[in-house]
Amino acid sequence: MTIIETKNLNLHYGDNHALINVSLSFMKNEITALIGPSGCGKSTFLRVLNRMNDIIKDVRIDGEVIFDGVNIYAPDIDPMRIRKNIGMVFQKPNPFPMSIYDNVAYAPRYHKVKKRAVLDEIVEKSLRKAALWEEVKDRLKKSALSLSGGQQQRLCIARAVALEPEILLLDEATSALDPISTFKIEDLIQDLKKTYTVIMVTHNMQQAARVSNKTAFFLLGDMLEFGDTEKIFGNPVNPKTQEYVSGRFG
Amino acid sequence: MNNDSPYKRTVHMDTVIIRTLACLAAGIALLILFGIIGYIFFQGLPAINWAFLSTEPSFLDQTYGIAPMIINTVYITVLALLIILPIGIGGAIYLSEYSKQGKILSLIRFTIEILSGIPSIVYGLFGALFFVLFFNMGYSILAGAFTLALIVLPIVVRTTEESLKSVDPTYREAALSMGVNKLYTIRTILLPCAMPGIIAAIILSVGRMVGESAALLCTSGTAYQLPGDIATHYKNSGATLAVQIYQCFTERPPGMTDATPFAIAAILMLVVLLLNFLTYIVGKGIKRG
Ligand SMILES: Nc1ncnc2c1ncn2[C@@H]1O[C@H](COP(=O)(O)OP(=O)(O)OP(=O)(O)O)[C@@H](O)[C@H]1O
Ligand SMILES: [Mg+2]
Numbered sequence: 001m002t003i004i005e006t007k008n009l010n011l012h013y014g015d016n017h018a019l020i021n022v023s024l025s026f027m028k029n030e031i032t033a034l035i036g037p038s039g040c041g042k043s044t045f046l047r048v049l050n051r052m053n054d055i056i057k058d059v060r061i062d063g064e065v066i067f068d069g070v071n072i073y074a075p076d077i078d079p080m081r082i083r084k085n086i087g088m089v090f091q092k093p094n095p096f097p098m099s100i101y102d103n104v105a106y107a108p109r110y111h112k113v114k115k116r117a118v119l120d121e122i123v124e125k126s127l128r129k130a131a132l133w134e135e136v137k138d139r140l141k142k143s144a145l146s147l148s149g150g151q152q153q154r155l156c157i158a159r160a161v162a163l164e165p166e167i168l169l170l171d172e173a174t175s176a177l178d179p180i181s182t183f184k185i186e187d188l189i190q191d192l193k194k195t196y197t198v199i200m201v202t203h204n205m206q207q208a209a210r211v212s213n214k215t216a217f218f219l220l221g222d223m224l225e226f227g228d229t230e231k232i233f234g235n236p237v238n239p240k241t242q243e244y245v246s247g248r249f250g
Numbered sequence: 251m252n253n254d255s256p257y258k259r260t261v262h263m264d265t266v267i268i269r270t271l272a273c274l275a276a277g278i279a280l281l282i283l284f285g286i287i288g289y290i291f292f293q294g295l296p297a298i299n300w301a302f303l304s305t306e307p308s309f310l311d312q313t314y315g316i317a318p319m320i321i322n323t324v325y326i327t328v329l330a331l332l333i334i335l336p337i338g339i340g341g342a343i344y345l346s347e348y349s350k351q352g353k354i355l356s357l358i359r360f361t362i363e364i365l366s367g368i369p370s371i372v373y374g375l376f377g378a379l380f381f382v383l384f385f386n387m388g389y390s391i392l393a394g395a396f397t398l399a400l401i402v403l404p405i406v407v408r409t410t411e412e413s414l415k416s417v418d419p420t421y422r423e424a425a426l427s428m429g430v431n432k433l434y435t436i437r438t439i440l441l442p443c444a445m446p447g448i449i450a451a452i453i454l455s456v457g458r459m460v461g462e463s464a465a466l467l468c469t470s471g472t473a474y475q476l477p478g479d480i481a482t483h484y485k486n487s488g489a490t491l492a493v494q495i496y497q498c499f500t501e502r503p504p505g506m507t508d509a510t511p512f513a514i515a516a517i518l519m520l521v522v523l524l525l526n527f528l529t530y531i532v533g534k535g536i537k538r539g
Pocket of ligand 2: 042043044171
């Protein structure tokens, strides 16, 4: 079942045509990897999906993004509600300078969860989902900045899943981490797929091949090829895709 | 050791001369600074005692004390802070988080820059016309507090804005991606992160207000009796410590001696040193946090 799709999506940063006619649809409970050389528009595309580009000046977006049957760029849509349902994790771990507990409870508190017991439960559940609970359960009140980089990134994942979003967007979420933390997060992503739909940008070809079900290849703002990950990495249709996945440019 | 080694240190005459001149200049500046501070403390400290700090100038007994001026200074400073902090911090939040870049914004910025360059006697004149006369506050601590608030407005706005802008931008992004609104982000993340900067702004402002005299002469006036009722004291005229130093040379309050202005100056300088020390502590806190 399709959970979110773009139709003839075009995005301009001023005169820069950063996304050209991108039509892509993502299946529920699947992991889709977005790959392509630097500057091809992967992050831009990802940020279109939860309206994170709204805050950038001089952005023009044409086309449709259909999520749960509605165009999220329709004028009567509240982008806050969209973002609540489509969480995001960034390249650089960015926990807030507050306690581990407060980080995870941050958005639920805003969305009117007040009862201590309910918050406790959300925090524990989210930290478990992010495979961090065992490591931090005894120091929930400690500053999040005291965690290692890999732990911080898992905390950011916990923070994002605390809202029970339907989709999780990951923008190079492991590129700042060591191999062990990276594997932990890859395992975690596999697990998250049971409950969420994951769309991830990665520069790591092995990671895309290991983790994802579908892969989309972007080049200079064009989405050149989209399909099953085995197909994209084993037997792509487009010669450019072939060149990229075999490491000949990028 | 080989004397022809290419790595041998050579002495450049021009470097030596410039270094000597720079040291000399720095030495002279330090000497003047410590000379002034030392002279004031030397002249003023012996005149400071408990009676000096705790009584008011009395025509009857021909004795002098600065208690009313201490009260007035604290009173007017606190009042001015109460006026300026909501406006200044609110304005800074608007400028850094809500305003869109454009002509109006650069006009606001330009105005704030100009405000910080105006001599304080001009603020005094404005305060006298606007607060004292137009708003009918009379020569009063309230009118003085409003004038002081205006004087420190640029400091508060600029320092707060800078510290808001220096908050890690990825925090804003993360908060945005969780569907929380701007107000919540400001309250829970931006203001706490900017707090050391805001505290620095407050300390700087207090230093500026404590040292102000010209603007207050025309607005809060020169009375130096102890207030009868603290709660309504804002309606009264009242001299601050800095204003009193000026008065020592003009109307010579009763019981004062030649050492009196130096004693007040010494106290002001101690306060300023203390404020600088506090700024330093807060600054260290910023670097650590
Ligand atoms: N905020 C912005 N304002 C203007 N142009 C932008 C902005 N962000 C990205 N761009 C431009 O859009 C294009 C796509 O950038 P994007 O960040 O989406 O690439 P990317 O595929 O994520 O690259 P990378 O792999 O390096 O992260 C680039 O040409 C970039 O210069
Ligand atoms: Mg990117």
